[in-house]
Each structure stands twice: as C-alpha cells, then as structure tokens.
Amino acid sequence: xxxxxxxxxxxxQTVEPGRxxxxxxxxxxxxxxxxxxxxxxxxxxxxxxxxxYSGFEVNWVVNITDVDDKLIxxxxxxxxxxxxxxxxxxxxxxxxxQALGVTQIDHMPRATDNMDExxxxxxxxxxxxxxYENEGDVFFDVSRDAxxxxxxxxxxDSQLGEGGGAAAKKRSAGDFALWKSAKAGEPSWNSPxxxxxxxxxxxxxxxxxxxxxxxxxxHGGGLDLIFPHHENELAQSRCCHGQPMVRYWMHNxxxxxxxxxxxxGKSDREQATPAESSEASDVGKISRSxxxxxxxxxxxxxxxxxxxxxxxxxxxxxxxxxxPEGLEEAGQAxxxxxxxxxxxxxxxxxxxxxxxxxxxxxxxxxxxxxxALSRANHGLLAEMARLRKSFIEKMDDDFNTGAAVSELFExxxxxxxxxxxxxxxxxKSRTSESLSVLxxxxxxxxxxxxxLGLFLKEPKSSGGxxxxxxxxxxxxxxxxxxxxxRANKDFAxxxxxxxxxxxxxxxxxxxxxxxxxxxx
RNA sequence: GGCGUCGUAGCCAAGUGGCUAAGGCAGUGGAUUGCAAAUCCACCACUCGUGGGUUCGACUCCCACCGACGCCUCCA
Numbered sequence: 001x002x003x004x005x006x007x008x009x010x011x012x013q014t015v016e017p018g019r020x021x022x023x024x025x026x027x028x029x030x031x032x033x034x035x036x037x038x039x040x041x042x043x044x045x046x047x048x049x050x051x052x053y054s055g056f057e058v059n060w061v062v063n064i065t066d067v068d069d070k071l072i073x074x075x076x077x078x079x080x081x082x083x084x085x086x087x088x089x090x091x092x093x094x095x096x097x098q099a100l101g102v103t104q105i106d107h108m109p110r111a112t113d114n115m116d117e118x119x120x121x122x123x124x125x126x127x128x129x130x131x132y133e134n135e136g137d138v139f140f141d142v143s144r145d146a147x148x149x150x151x152x153x154x155x156x157d158s159q160l161g162e163g164g165g166a167a168a169k170k171r172s173a174g175d176f177a178l179w180k181s182a183k184a185g186e187p188s189w190n191s192p193x194x195x196x197x198x199x200x201x202x203x204x205x206x207x208x209x210x211x212x213x214x215x216x217x218x219h220g221g222g223l224d225l226i227f228p229h230h231e232n233e234l235a236q237s238r239c240c241h242g243q244p245m246v247r248y249w250m251h252n253x254x255x256x257x258x259x260x261x262x263x264x265g266k267s268d269r270e271q272a273t274p275a276e277s278s279e280a281s282d283v284g285k286i287s288r289s290x291x292x293x294x295x296x297x298x299x300x301x302x303x304x305x306x307x308x309x310x311x312x313x314x315x316x317x318x319x320x321x322x323x324p325e326g327l328e329e330a331g332q333a334x335x336x337x338x339x340x341x342x343x344x345x346x347x348x349x350x351x352x353x354x355x356x357x358x359x360x361x362x363x364x365x366x367x368x369x370x371x372a373l374s375r376a377n378h379g380l381l382a383e384m385a386r387l388r389k390s391f392i393e394k395m396d397d398d399f400n401t402g403a404a405v406s407e408l409f410e411x412x413x414x415x416x417x418x419x420x421x422x423x424x425x426x427x428k429s430r431t432s433e434s435l436s437v438l439x440x441x442x443x444x445x446x447x448x449x450x451x452l453g454l455f456l457k458e459p460k461s462s463g464g465x466x467x468x469x470x471x472x473x474x475x476x477x478x479x480x481x482x483x484x485x486r487a488n489k490d491f492a493x494x495x496x497x498x499x500x501x502x503x504x505x506x507x508x509x510x511x512x513x514x515x516x517x518x519x520x
Numbered sequence: 521g522g523c524g525u526c527g528u529a530g531c532c533a534a535g536u537g538g539c540u541a542a543g544g545c546a547g548u549g550g551a552u553u554g555c556a557a558a559u560c561c562a563c564c565a566c567u568c569g570u571g572g573g574u575u576c577g578a579c580u581c582c583c584a585c586c587g588a589c590g591c592c593u594c595c596a
Contacts, residue, residue, distance in 0.1 A: 007524095025596070033596090040596050070594065153523055154592075176593065200593085222596035223525085232593085253525085254590070287595065313544075314533060319526075319589070329532060329545045336544095339558065394534085394542095403534045406543030413560080420552090420560050491554060498556075509557050518557085 002398050004249040020058045021216035023208045028065040029089035030074045036255040036286040043316045045102040061107045061211050082187050099304040101453040111203040115189045118198045121206040122178045130239040134169045136181030136194040142174040152227035178202050201232040219246040252316045257286045258323025306331045312401040362446040378437045380418045384444045415441050425512045479515045
C-alpha cells in the first residue's frame, strides 16, 4: 500500500498481527454532504472488505465533527441550536453512506461525546511542554517539534502565514489551536483554561487514541487534509506519546465537478475559443460553499450501486471528474452484470442474492475461495480461478480497484460464452453438471463483487420475466399478446407492442423460452 | 513563490525498463434473431503531452518545456 508519509508503496505490517486499526476523517456536519464526501467512505469501505477478506480483523473508525466554527455560524444563521443542526446533518450523512453500501464502519465517535478525552489530551501536551495556554486559548508549539512537517514535506519556518484570527495570542504564526475560548453565546465546555471548545485537529488525536491506541495502522482522508489537518494530528499524537501515531497514511484523490456536457477532452480545449474555454473549463473542486449538495436525490436518481461502481472504476489516489457522462457509462457497464445475474437466475431457478445455501454461498475469505476452486475440473472453472487470482493480485497492489474491475468483465464474458456454447438457454441442453459449473462460476462473481460492495442486492426496476405487482402483471399481459401475434406471424402487431414499450424505455428480449423485459 | 499530483485510443481508465500497452463506453463487421434486444466472435493506440538525455533497449528513469490540477492553517 502507498504511504503518504514515505511517498512509496510498502507491505502492510500491522501493529498487532492479524489486526488492522483504521481511522478515516469524517465530515464536519454543518451542511449536507456532497458527492465528494463519499469518495473516502466508499474506498475505505472497500479496503476494509478486502482486508477482512484477506483474513484480518479490522476495526474501522470514522469520526463526526459536531463542534466547529462553521457549525456555530450555520446554526446561528438558521436560528437553531448547534446540536440540532449537527444531528440533522449527521442523519443526512448516514443515510448517504447507507445508500452507497458503506456498511463496514465499526465506530462513529462524535467530538462532543469525547470532551473529557480531548481535554485530557491537551493537558498532557501542556505538561509535556508541547503546548501553551494564553488567555483561555491553548496552542500547539510547533517550534518544539523538530519533525514537524514530515507528512506534507514542509518546513515549519516556511509556513509562516498570517496566523489567523488568534495570531496575537500565538508565540509563532505556525502554531495551531488546541482549545479555543468561547465568546459570549457560543456553545462551550468547561476546561482547566476556562469555557471553550476544541480546535479542529485535537479530536482526531483523542478519539483515535481511545478507540485504536497510540499507534494504529491506517489513517485516511482526502488529499486536501494532508496539511494542515493530518500534519497537526500527527504532531500532537507523536509528541504526546513519543511514538508514531500511524503506520500508513492513505489519502484519496479529490473529486472535481464536471460541467454538463463534455469535460476535459483534449480536442475540446484545443478548439475552444477563449470565451468558450472558460465555459468549458467550468469544472472544479466540489465544495459546499459552491452549493454542492442534494446528494440524497442524486443517489436516488442514479442508484447507489452505479455511483459506487463509478468511484471504484479508477484508482483511489487519482482525481475523479464527476459528471453525467461518466455515470451513464458506469451504468451501461453495470447493467451487463445485472443481465448476467438475471440470466443465471432464469436458467438455474436460483436466487443469486440469497445467501446461506451451501452451493450458493460465496467464499467469504481468500482461503475459502482458493479451496473451492482447487477442486475445479472444468475449463470454465480453471478460467475463473485464473481471473480470480488476477483480481486478488491487483487488489493486493495498493487496492487497485480500477484494474481489478477488468477481471469482473472477463468473468462475465466467460460465463456468458459458456452459457451460449452449452446452449443453456434451451432447457433440453441443461445438465446438472453444466448448471453446477455455472453456479460455481457465478459464486466467483459474487465473491469478488462482494469485496467491492457490488451485486449484493437486486437493483431496483431492473425488469423481470413477468410475475408479481401491477407493472409485472401488465407486462406479462402485453408479452402474452405479443407472443400470440408472433405465433401468427403478425409482426406488425408484435413490433407495435415492442416499439411502443421502447418509447417507455422498456426493452424486450426474446429468448428461446419466452420474453423478458428491462427498464432503463 | 513553496510543496505535490497528473497528461495513455473518439471518451473513461489500468499498467510495465525488453512477451501482442488491461478493461469499459461508443463504433464497425460477423454469428444468432421474423426483425430487434441481449449474448458471443472479430476489428478498433507500430503508440503512451512536446523536446532532449541515460540505457543494448523507455511509454516506464532523469532534465527542460507546454498543458491541467491540488495544498500552503475553511475543506473528504
């Protein structure tokens, strides 16, 4: 895995053998989340799934920052108490995580629930001489930390900025706040330095220590957090404990908003006039200050699976341009997998999404999967074993989901080819052996899909073969009528039905043993 | 200005100091189909921003340049 601290890939060696402690910086809940906030959670959710799959016991913490200057300002503006705003926005965040299949988080501590820890941590830093109090504020003394700047590769004296609003109270402009004294009317907590609230970075140091220990394995977040947030966290914790805070720092790339229409195409830029190019380059960082939001609606429209697949198609450290075209493409690609799954269910009469039955259950770990396929004696299964191995190798190389996904496509194609070659669409050609091979191959797709958090449940409005519900009833009626017309070679009528449905974005597929439909 | 990232086909996107540079979307031809859709097969970058250099050999390493982008105490 790539380590931001050393700027190179390193083998994973955990603090405790077989265990991984992982911390991801979560949101400051002062406004609704936007799509960019979901990149880290989706990636780390996938990383946890993969580590568990690989045999580790993983403890994953995502914090909620529910006290902060922006929260105070936003709550005041809306005329509601800060905790109410925080709760509202936390609910929004959690709903979005759920919709994107981020289900692996073990702890979500809130800053306001950890005030004692935070205050204790600051006290320790003062006692050790790494921090100082001044008129109710407490600052970290950067000059006391010789290693300050190692994560972001900056030297402390090159960082002399303005010092912010509290500059007058600081010994040096590079010092940062651990505790901020409360102004009248602000939410505050009692401390040895008077009423106030924690600075931005200290909560992560305090909460990660409580839940993961003084040195833990993986700390993640967006690239934009490297400085100052993670640099400062690291400094606080290392100075406080005299040992490294984190073994591996992982940072995901940031997302950029793509304007409607084409984005970033070389030819577009070259041909664009200056006026047009400024319009065409209307892409940029997604931020709440630019009004990004409406994530719940976006997920509802696009489906969580599609967004998740879109995010996992590329490498986690690269910039992702988020736009309708990319989502559309991801959707096209994903639907081919869903068609294969439906095909399997139709041929086998089994529920791909059901778990538990011995033959259907997927390998939950690498070792299980190895064992299952080592008994394979069929050409297709040998192919599955090869593709599965390749998938694992790619995930082993810094969680390269973008490369690993390509194996999923190969798996899909191989299985479809098998079904075609064996004529499994025709019930007369099905044998228990061919169905068994099909079933085992599909379980490899299920196994690897589960690592990415994909194919875990049936997608909405994916169509069907005519059963249940009003729409299904109507569809099966139309399909029956059309079948009669086709039997009579009345193609004018049958095509009229099909074309009419196409106008409603419903596509029919005539198979050997009946007709299925799909809504796009 | 300081620190850092990126530039691979029409588009998205992996990747390696030396086998035919993954995969996807779009597209083209074929099998299949009453016609379609879906699926399968085949084709689709003698080339990896530009110019140098190192090397027996570079897309991969180094330098310069051009272009895009991030951080520099609000930010996932």
